[in-house]
Amino acid sequence: MKDFSLVLLNKIDIIIEKWIEAVRQDEQIETAKELTYKGIRNSLPILLQAIATILSETEDSDIKTLINKALEHGKLRAKQGYDAEEIAREYRLVRWIIFTEIEEDLQQASATEVIRAMRLIDTAIDEVIARCFQTYTEERLKEFEQLQHEMRLTNQELTRLVRASKDNLAHLAHELKTPLTSIIGYSDLFLRQMKQNPELEYTVPNLEHIEKVLQNGRQLLHLINDSLEISRYEAGQMQLHPTEINPHTLITQILEMVEPLANTKQLKLTQECQNCPQQVITDPLRLQQILTNLLSNAIRYTQTGTIHLLCQTLPNNQWSITIKDTGQGITPEDQKHIFDPYFRVISPDKSYLPNSTGLGLAIVHRLVKVLKGQIFLHSEPGIGSTFTLILPTQ
Secondary structure, eight states, X not given: OOOHHHHHHHTHHHHHHHHHHHHHHXXXXXXXXXXXXXXXXXXXXXXXXXXXXXXXXXXXXXXXHHHHHHHXXXXXXXXXXXXXXXXXXXXXXXHHHHHHXXXXXXXXXXXXXXXXXXXXXXXXXXXXXXXXXXXXXXXXXXHHHHHHHHHHHHHHHHHHHHHHOOTTHHHHHHHHHHHHHHHHHHHHHHHHHHHHOGGGTTSHHHHHHHHHHHHHHHHHHHHHHHHHHHHHHHTTOOOOOOEEEOHHHHHHHHHHHHHHHHHHTTOEEEEEEEEOOSOEEEOHHHHHHHHHHHHXXXXXXXXXXXXXXXXXXXXXXXXXXXXXXXXXXXXXXXXXXXXXXXXXXXXXXXXXXXXXXXXXXXXXXXHHHHTTOEEEEEEETTTXXXXXXXXXXX
């Protein structure tokens, strides 16, 4: 009699390797491209070992481990930012690779043994998927609730600031309308489907509705927070906390943060900091905010090529950071308004790029002033843009 439990145990390592390779090559599992080998693998070895016990006719089935690890996997994938379809594709790949690797052994077994092995493996994987989606949905709903709470708090501060100043209110209301309409629409659709058929709770379509609500909620919260940042500056309430830092260390940390965004577009992210000052006195949080905005913008408006950061020491107790991209560039007319609130550069197809609030560079410009620095732009359409930031060293 063929022992498929032993067959699976002997092939666990090769199944894991082939599965991770397949996940990374799957264009529809984009989130995995930002994860490490360990982050993708997660608890798959333990899940496969538990499935092997289910196939065994002599050992007790380790159902408890199977369920616990599936529940953990759902929580982790939610925190890693996976959407429901990506998780479903991961498990389809697991199922396909398992059967591919044991195909030769299946051909050598009797029909009864084959039916038993395939039935038990399918049942185990289906159970894992169900448990994984259960905790994935729960985590997404918790995130949704937290987002709602943050939005309520942010809305309170926004209301207070609007009472003090009504500048840009009509424009802000227009920008909030699109994500808010989407949030309301998808929330209403999700709730109506749940009431009509409670069994649909963990299906992929409903998970996708939750994902769209969260996505638009984050966009709305981002827009509100950026608007509040502008309002704080205009009201003179922007606080600084200067401290002595090593700028090269901070720049390296920021580049590591934005590197996954560049990797998704296959852009080369480089730095040149040999002449960077060893120590400067500045507000590291505000400087990080400036550089993150400039680098994110460079990545957003660059389709191919390079994002290069150059840091240099200048005379008269000054230093500079230059960020140069090979993106679409900015027309001379648009350059006049690039630091205005709510102004957005139009992409080559005459549309605005997604997730752009038109406030990032306006915040950068104001933060640079607060840090007693200057910012300059040189750009040519079709060639790219260069932002140069000059700051005092103390």
